[in-house]
Amino acid sequence: MASKVIYATVAVAGIALASGAAWWYQKPKAASANGPSAATGPVAAGGAGKPVTVEAAKVxxxxxxxxxxxVGSLRSRRSVVLxxxxxxxxxxxxxxxxxxxRKGQVLVQFDDQLPLAQVQQSQAELSIAQANQKRNQELVAQNFVSQRSLDESAANLQVAQAKLSLAKATAARLKIVAPxxxxxxxxxxxxxxxxxxxxDIVNIEDIDALFVDFRLPERFQSKVRRGQIARVDLDALPGQKYTAVVQAIDPLIDxxxxxxxxxxxxxxxQLRLRPGxxxxxxxxxxxxxxxxxxxxxxLLPQGDSQFVIKLTPGAEAQTWTTQRIPVQVGIRRPGKVxxxxxxxxxxxxVTTGQQRVQRDGMKVSVVVLNATAAPSAKSPAPAPAPVEALAPQVAAGANPCLVGMRDMGVPPAASRRSAAPAPAAGPQESVARPAPRNPA
Incomplete structure (x- = not known):
């Protein structure tokens, strides 16, 4: 019994001694390394100590x-099945x-012997009706026949003319011409x-100009205009780009x-493209x-607003000062805005590390700076081909697409740039211009 008490006492004493040794080993070492206020204070937060590191880029x-x-499909400008x-x-x-x-060319001829015979018969009847009408006019002038006889001969003449027109129309339907x-x-x-x-006999396709029909989301309906440029890529012809001119916008939203x-x-x-x-x-x-x-x-989205953290050079070397400012966003591109x-x-x-910036005026250091300068004449920045580069393809020669645009009253120059805002009207223009009427 006494031996068990001794063993228990030794075990408790050993555990207490080990715990104290461990505490003594860790506590003094941490205090000597970091000081009494290392775990708290502005140094740990980066306010008065080493600046926070972020990544940044230039505008x-x-x-x-x-x-x-x-995506869309090509269609013939004019297509018909005869x-x-x-x-x-x-x-x-x-x-x-x-x-x-060619337009008006006779493509298909049907058997027209019977209709042509009917045309000859109608011509003979018309000749008789014309002779009777002329004779009755002379007799009425001499008071040998009544006016009623003249009226009847005139009606017979009209009937003969109608029969001849009907026979010719029937015979003409037996010839199918190119529209x-x-x-x-x-x-x-x-x-x-x-x-x-x-x-069905045959299809006729006018492919000197092709239509490309496509759909855009409704949010673009206020941007798309007739005369604008569209670049077209075809899977059947890889590597070749074509230029299209917007000609019509459906007024109905699907x-x-x-x-x-x-x-x-x-x-x-050049007949390189095909409908479909x-x-x-x-x-x-x-x-x-x-x-x-x-x-x-x-970008730092917050509700309906967008913010960025702007950096300005600090008082010390290699340091920057932060400032959170609101911005207005325009067009978005992959990776760019x-x-x-x-x-x-x-x-x-700042592009990376915004969560470390807790307030305006903080000092930060930039580890990676995208120092791409603004494009210059010596080293232009990569950019899409300008719209003007496509204009010669559209405006050269008697382009059938541009002929249609002129018929609609849209000048070819409208396809090169978006419409510029109209200048402010003078006093005389403002007086002469009537106010728009309310459709209601």
Whole structure:
């Protein structure tokens, strides 16, 4: 019994001795290394000690294009499938597959022997009616016949003229002509075939100019305008870029996809493109040559507002002073965002380490600085191709797309830049210009 008490006492004493030794080993060592106020105070927070380290970048000036991407399909400017209006047997096909045809060219001839005979019969009846009318006019002048006879002969003459017109129209329907200049497709019939009215014969495609139809989200409906430029890439022709001119915007917003339909025109006089191709469309709303941009990670969203931490050189070397300022955001690009208010070219903003900056006026040190200077004539910054570079492709020659734009009253120059704000009207203009009427 006594031995158990001795063992327990020794164990408790050993544990207490070990705990005290451990406490003594750690406590004095920490105090001697960091001092009595190392765990607290402004030094630990970085206020009066070593400055907080952050990463920063300078505000760049680049050429920025305001655009939107979409997908669409190519369509013929004019397309029709020829179909007969009356039944009949084909006697002649005056075209070959894939041949270019002209407007008014007779492409298909049906058997017209019976309609031509009816035309001859109607012409003979018209001749008799004209002779009777002339004879009755002479007799009425001599009071040999009544006025009623003259009226009846005049009515018979009108009936004969109508019969002749009907016979000619029936005979004309047996000739199918090209409604416009284009290229014939692959025919579906042969000479000798008997066709019913409405049967398909061949398709005619006008592909000197092609339409590209695509849709944009409804938020762009206030930006897209007729005459704007759109860059078109085709999966079937990789590496080749084409220029299209916006010609029409659907006034109706699709309720299902909340998108607006847009139609642009591509000059295809070289016949490299075909209707039905898949297209990737980049619509250009405008461009700014001196846009100020910063890295997207520099933004600090707070509610509906955006902030950045601006750095100004501090009193000490290699130190900066922080300042939180609100900014207005413009166009966004992958990794970049345009700033339209709050910053100027050459300013420095924090990109990484914003959570370490607890207040304005803190001293920080920059470990990585994106010192890309504003673009100059010697070392221009990489930027998208300017919109003007595409203008010669659009304006050269008798572009069928631009001809359509002139018919709509849109000048070709409108496709090069977004519309500039109109100058303020003078006193005389403001008086002469009527106030807009309320549709209600």
């Amino acid at each position: 760049e000036v680049v050429r920025l294009v305001d655009d939107a991407q979409a 179909r007969p209006e009356v039944s009949g047997r084909i006697t002649q096909l005056n075209f070959t597959d894939g041949q270019r045809v 416009f200049d284009g290229i014939a497709g692959i025919r579906l019939v042969n000479p000798g075939d008997y066709l019913k009215d409405g049967a 309720a299902n996809g909340r998108s607006v339909a847009v139609r642009a025109c591509i000059d295809n006089r 191709m898949f297209a990737r469309v980049n619509t250009v709303f405008g461009q700014r040559d001196n846009a100020t941009v910063i890295p997207e990670e520099a 345009e700033i339209i208010g709050g910053l100027q070219a050459g300013d420095t903003v």
